Amino acid sequence: MGGDSDGSPDGHAFAEMIAELRADGGDVLLVGREPTAHASVCPRLLGDRRRTLVVRTGDPTLRPVGHPDGVEVVEYGDGDDPLGSLGTAVVGAIDDLEAAADGFDPGQFRLCVDSVAPLLENHSLENVFRLLHVLTVRVGAAGGIGHYHLPRERGHEAVGPLETLFDAVVELRTGEEGVEQRWELRDRDVESGWVSV
Secondary structure (H helix, E strand, C coil): CEEEECCCHHHHHHHHHHHHHHHCCCCCCCCECHHHHHHHHHHHHHHCCCCCEEEEECHHHCCCCCCCCEEEEEEEECCCCHHHHHHHHHHHHHHHHHHCCCCCCCCCEEEEEECCCHHHHHHCCCHHHHHHHHHHHHHCCCCEEEEEEEECCCCCCHHHHHHHHCCCCEEEECCCEEEEEEEECCCCCCEEECCCC
16 A cells, blocks of 8 residues: 555545545544534435435524435434433334335445534543443444534644544544645554545
């Protein structure tokens, strides 16, 4: 596999790794403070799959994040719901979608959690970690792709513990050329460098 002198893979090799993630499934944590950046990348991660579940947690700053018509939606409520109930509802919705599809093909199922921030504001980091662990394990069992928006900088105190649950962490920002992203594939310890969305 080719690479740059700083240890990051060349564009072709990194594209192959991303394609592998999309084909086999995995979970991605999206970080960065700018809602417009999150709104730009979300539809690309959802793709045009017909088996899609969106978890809405009530973060008004991410309302611009668009989702295709016909997706299943789980609402978190007013922020006082116990996380266990949310986890049960999401896992149940995935079970129902999988049963209706008579099983998912690899990469067919997509999950979007529109913002982890309200969960962290209303619950301890430990409890949010447990919830996300349940969701990432279930998405993995479905061979799906889950992405979870956290509109905080990579250096935020909650990001480090949470990112251990994910196959990839994507930093988002707005640069001179528009929205940019930087992928880190955690199991391979490689980064893409900043690239346009």
